[in-house]
Amino acid sequence: MAEASDSPLVLLHRPPSLTFMDEILNRNFRILNADTSSEPLPIFLDRHASSVRAFVVVGRLPITAEILSHLPSLQILICTSVGINHVDLAECMRRGIAVTNARNAFSDDVADFAVGLLLSVLRRIPTGDRYVRSGDWEKLGGFPLGSKVSGKRVGIVGFGSIGSVIAKRLEGFDCVISYNSRSEKPSIPYRYFPDILSLAANNDVLVLCCSLTEQTHHIVNREVMESLGKDGVIINVGRGSLIDEKEMIKCLVDGVIGGAGLDVFENEPAVPEELLRLDNVVLSPHSAVATQGSLDNVTEITLANLKAFFSNQPLLFQVQFD
Amino acid sequence: MAEASDSPLVLLHRPPSLTFMDEILNRNFRILNADTSSEPLPIFLDRHASSVRAFVVVGRLPITAEILSHLPSLQILICTSVGINHVDLAECMRRGIAVTNARNAFSDDVADFAVGLLLSVLRRIPTGDRYVRSGDWEKLGGFPLGSKVSGKRVGIVGFGSIGSVIAKRLEGFDCVISYNSRSEKPSIPYRYFPDILSLAANNDVLVLCCSLTEQTHHIVNREVMESLGKDGVIINVGRGSLIDEKEMIKCLVDGVIGGAGLDVFENEPAVPEELLRLDNVVLSPHSAVATQGSLDNVTEITLANLKAFFSNQPLLFQVQFD
Numbered sequence: 001m002a003e004a005s006d007s008p009l010v011l012l013h014r015p016p017s018l019t020f021m022d023e024i025l026n027r028n029f030r031i032l033n034a035d036t037s038s039e040p041l042p043i044f045l046d047r048h049a050s051s052v053r054a055f056v057v058v059g060r061l062p063i064t065a066e067i068l069s070h071l072p073s074l075q076i077l078i079c080t081s082v083g084i085n086h087v088d089l090a091e092c093m094r095r096g097i098a099v100t101n102a103r104n105a106f107s108d109d110v111a112d113f114a115v116g117l118l119l120s121v122l123r124r125i126p127t128g129d130r131y132v133r134s135g136d137w138e139k140l141g142g143f144p145l146g147s148k149v150s151g152k153r154v155g156i157v158g159f160g161s162i163g164s165v166i167a168k169r170l171e172g173f174d175c176v177i178s179y180n181s182r183s184e185k186p187s188i189p190y191r192y193f194p195d196i197l198s199l200a201a202n203n204d205v206l207v208l209c210c211s212l213t214e215q216t217h218h219i220v221n222r223e224v225m226e227s228l229g230k231d232g233v234i235i236n237v238g239r240g241s242l243i244d245e246k247e248m249i250k251c252l253v254d255g256v257i258g259g260a261g262l263d264v265f266e267n268e269p270a271v272p273e274e275l276l277r278l279d280n281v282v283l284s285p286h287s288a289v290a291t292q293g294s295l296d297n298v299t300e301i302t303l304a305n306l307k308a309f310f311s312n313q314p315l316l317f318q319v320q321f322d
Numbered sequence: 323m324a325e326a327s328d329s330p331l332v333l334l335h336r337p338p339s340l341t342f343m344d345e346i347l348n349r350n351f352r353i354l355n356a357d358t359s360s361e362p363l364p365i366f367l368d369r370h371a372s373s374v375r376a377f378v379v380v381g382r383l384p385i386t387a388e389i390l391s392h393l394p395s396l397q398i399l400i401c402t403s404v405g406i407n408h409v410d411l412a413e414c415m416r417r418g419i420a421v422t423n424a425r426n427a428f429s430d431d432v433a434d435f436a437v438g439l440l441l442s443v444l445r446r447i448p449t450g451d452r453y454v455r456s457g458d459w460e461k462l463g464g465f466p467l468g469s470k471v472s473g474k475r476v477g478i479v480g481f482g483s484i485g486s487v488i489a490k491r492l493e494g495f496d497c498v499i500s501y502n503s504r505s506e507k508p509s510i511p512y513r514y515f516p517d518i519l520s521l522a523a524n525n526d527v528l529v530l531c532c533s534l535t536e537q538t539h540h541i542v543n544r545e546v547m548e549s550l551g552k553d554g555v556i557i558n559v560g561r562g563s564l565i566d567e568k569e570m571i572k573c574l575v576d577g578v579i580g581g582a583g584l585d586v587f588e589n590e591p592a593v594p595e596e597l598l599r600l601d602n603v604v605l606s607p608h609s610a611v612a613t614q615g616s617l618d619n620v621t622e623i624t625l626a627n628l629k630a631f632f633s634n635q636p637l638l639f640q641v642q643f644d
Contacts, residue, residue, distance in 0.1 A: 016466040112471040112495060116445050119438030123613075125606060126448035132605040133598045137591045142339040148615035149434040154352040172494030173434060269459045276455045277426040283454040284447065291445075293470035 008310045011049050011071075013041075014058035018104065021058065021080075021299040029306060054078065054309055056302055065091040076309045080287075080298045082106055082162075083239055084319060085212045093321040100305050103317035105297035106289040111165035113288035114207055114237045117261030118154070118170075120282045121233050122147040122205075127267045127279050147231070147258075150174045152170065155203035157196060158210025158238065158262035159185060161304075166207055178203060181210070196220070200227040205235065212239035225251040231258040237288045240266040249274050252281060263288045330632045333371050333393075334557040335363075336380035343380065343402075343621040351628060367392035376400065376631055378624055379409075387413040398631045402620045404428055404484075404611075405561055407534045408639060415643040421626050426483045427619035427637035428611040433487035435610035436529055436559045439583030440476070440492075442604045443555050444469040444527075450599050469553070472496045477525035479518060479541065480532025480560065481507060488529055500525060502623075503532070518542070522549040534561035542566065553580040559610045562588040571596050574603060585610045619627065 010029040012022075025031050032052065037044045049071055056078045057063060063077065065088050076098045079087060084101050092099050120126055123146040131143050150173050157164045159179040167177045167190065178191040178201040185192070193199035196219055200206055206228060210216050220234060220243040228234070234257065236243060245266040251257045252275075259280035263269050269288060275281060301316055308315050332351040334344075347353050354374065359366045371393060379385060380401045385399065398519050401409060406423050412604060414421050433617045442448055445468040453465050476492055478485045489499045489512065498562040500513040502521040507514070515521035518541055522528055532538050542556060542565040550556070556579065558565060567588040573579045574597075581602040587593050590608060597603060627638050 007526075015464075030560075049347065053498040108496075109470060112441060113445055113447075116438070116441030116447050116471075119434060120442060120447050120451075123435055123438050123609065125435075125438050125442050125604065126451040128440075128606045128609050129448040129604050130452075132593055132607050135598075137607040138593070142337075143612065145383055145612050145614055146609060148431060148613040149438075150430040151615075172491040173437075174430075229514070260427040267462065271454055271460070276457075282447065282451050284450045284461040285454050287445065287450050287465055287468060290465065290467050291470040292467055295467070 003048045008054065008306075009052055010060070010306060011045075011055040013053040013055070013061050018058050020187040020295045021302060024299055024303060025056070025306075028303065033295075040068070042070050054306060056080070056306070059088045063087040063092075068092070068095060068097070076100070076305070076315070078305050080302060082110075083211050085239065089319065089321060098309075098315060099319040100301075100315055100317045101319055102298050102301060105301055106294045107161040109167050109291050109294045110162045110209065110237050110288040111169055113263060113284075114162070114166050114209060114235055115169045117235050117237070117263065117282055117284065118205060118207065118233070119149060121235070121259045121261040121280075122149050122152070123321070126282050147233075151176070152205055152249055153178070153203045154194070154205045154207060155179065155180075155199040157199065157206060157208045157242075158216075159188060160208040160209070160211075162237070163207075164188070166209065182226040184193050196224055203228070204231065205233045207235040208238045208242045210238055210242065212241055217241050220248070222247045222251065222256075225257045228257055230255055232260070233257070233259045235261045237263045240268060245272065252278055330376070330628075331374055332628060333367075333374040333377040334380070335377070335383050340380050342617045343378075343624060346621055346625060347378070347571075347628075350625065363389070364392050376628060378402070378628070382408045384580075385409040385414075390414070390417060390419070398422070398627070398637070400624055400627050402624060404432075405533050407561065411641065411643060420631075420637060421641040422623075422637055422639045424620050427623055428616045429483040429487050431613050431616045432484045432531065432559050432610040433491055435585060435606075436484070436488050436531060436557055437491045439557050439559070439585065439604055439606065440527060440529065440555070441471060441556070443581045443583040443602075444471050448604050451527070452495075459637055469555075474527055475500070475525045476527045476529060477501065477515070477521040478512075479503075479521065479528060479564075481510060481512075482531070482533075484531040484559070488531060494515045499635070518546055519549050522546045522554070525550070526553065527555045530556070530558045530560045530564045532560055532564065534563055538564050540566040542570070544569045544573065544578075547579045550579055552577055555579070555581045555583070557583045559585045562586040562590060567594065571635060574600055 007029045013033045013034040033049055034044055037309040053073050053075045053076055058080045068091055072120050074097050079101045082102050153176045154170055159181040180193045180196050252289050261282040263284040264286055305316050329351045335352045335356040354370055356366055373395050375395050375397045380402045390413050396419050401423045404424050453459050458569055473497050475498045481501040481503040502515045502518050583604040585606040585609055623638055630637050
C-alpha cells in the first residue's frame, strides 16, 4: 500500500480465517503474508524473507530451528498467543531473537470462559439445552439434578494472570480456592499445595490454566483423577496435553471422575469419538480467547511491539529465557 | 408407619418424580399423599382431607378457591417454591390460612444458574458444544467469536434475595450492575432505574428474577426489547410469562435483540418450535433450583415449619398478604 511503502518490512503468518489484524498491520508496515503464498513455507521464506527482522505469528505454527534457519536476519518474534510451546525457545535464545507473547491480553476472557465451563458442567447447562431441543423435556419431564456450585472447593493449577482472575470470579460464588504452581506465592491469600496430587485430593474441581511444558505434560494422569474422585470435575482452558486424554476418557466412562469441561484437546481440532458421546462433559472448540475484546487487545500489543522494536524502545511482554 | 401413628396428619401434593422429601416427612408425620390416589383431586380431598390442617405443596399445583373449598379445616399452606403465583392468596387471606414459601432456599443456586446462562449465551458455550459434537469443528474449523463478559452492563429486574446474589457473583466479572424493582432500595449501591424501559436502554444484558404478578406479566415486551437493542441479551430465571414469548421469538429471529438464556417458558414444558432451532438462545428445563443442596434446604424449611405449626411456634418465611 502506498502510504506504507517506506515502512519497515514485517513477516506475518496466520491461519487463513484469522484476518483480524491484517488491516491495521497493513496500514503501518509492509506486510509479507506467508499465508497468501502457495509455495511451501521454507521456499517462500528463502525467496522473500531472508532480510526480515520482525515476524508476527498468529496461531500455533511450530517455530522450529529449521524455520528459523531460513530467517537469518530475524531479531524479534511476536507471538499473539499466551502459550508459546510451539516455539523453539532455546534456538531463539541461541540466535539472539527476542520473543514476546500476549501475556495478559486474554486473561479476562479465558477466566470468564473457565468459570463458564465450570458452571456448564456442574449445572449441566449444555446437556439441559440438548434435552429441551430434542423434545425430551416435554416427552419425559424431569431432568436430573445438577451439582451445587457455591461452596465448592476449586483447585487452580497454575496461578498466573489467568488463574488469579479465575479465583477472583469464583470468590463471588463463595467457592473455596486453593492452588498449585511451581512455587508458593506469599502474596496470594489461598492455600498452596506443592503437588497436584494433594491439590486433587483436597478439591471438588480442578481448573487447569498453566502453560504446557515438559514438566506439565500429562500433569493430570490417572493417579490425579483417582485422587480427585468420582464427583470431581476437571476444567481445562490450558492446553490439551496437560491431561492424559486417553486415561481421562476411561475415567469419565468408568465414573472415576464425575465430569469435565474441555476447551482444548491433545490433537485438536480432532476430538476422540468417545468424548463426543459423553453427557458428563462439555466440549468447546478452543474458544476461551475468542472474543472481539481479546482480538483488539492482542492487535494493540502487536502493533505496540512492532513500533517499539523499530524505534529501539523497550518491548512489551518479552519472554525471559530460563 | 408405626412410629408416626400418633403424629399429626399432613396433606402432601407433589409431582410424581419429586419424591425427595417423602422419607423425612413420613418419619415425622402421617402423610396423606394426594399424588398416590387415582381419584380426581376434589373427590380425594372430600374423602380424606376435610380434617387436614396442614398442606405441603411441592411444585405448582394451582391452589384455587375451589381447591381450598374442599379443605375447610386448613390452617397452613406450605409452598416449597419461591414464586407463589399458583396460589390464590386473596382466598387464603379470607379463610385465615397462613402461607409460607421457600424464601432464600434456592437463592444461591438460582443466582449461579443465572450467571451460568449469561456466560453460556455470551460465550456461546452450548453452541460450541454442539459444534464439536457434530464434527463441524474438525470439518469446518473456526467457530464464531463470542461476546466479552467482563465489563458488560447488566440490569437486574427484581432485586430480592436472588437478584442481590446475582449482583455479587457478577461483581467478580467486573460487570456494571444496575437494577429495577418496585421501589429504590437505599442500602443497595447500584444505580436504580424506576422503569424497565430505561433499564433496558442502559444495559447490555437484562436478568429477570422478579416474581410473576399482574404487574410483571409480560414486563418484557417488544418495546423493552427494542430498547435493549440488537446485541442485547435477556436471561430469564423467573417465570416464563415475565416475557411476551411470541414477541421475543420474533425479536430473536429478526435480530432486534442478540440472544437469550431461558430457564422458564410461558407454557412449559412445551417450548415453541421456533425457539428450538435458534442458535442464539440457550434453553434449559426449569433447572435453576435443581441441585441436591436446594432440595435439602427446602426439605429442612418444610419440616421446620410443620413442627413450628403443630407446636404453635412462629413460622419461617410466612407470606405477608398485601
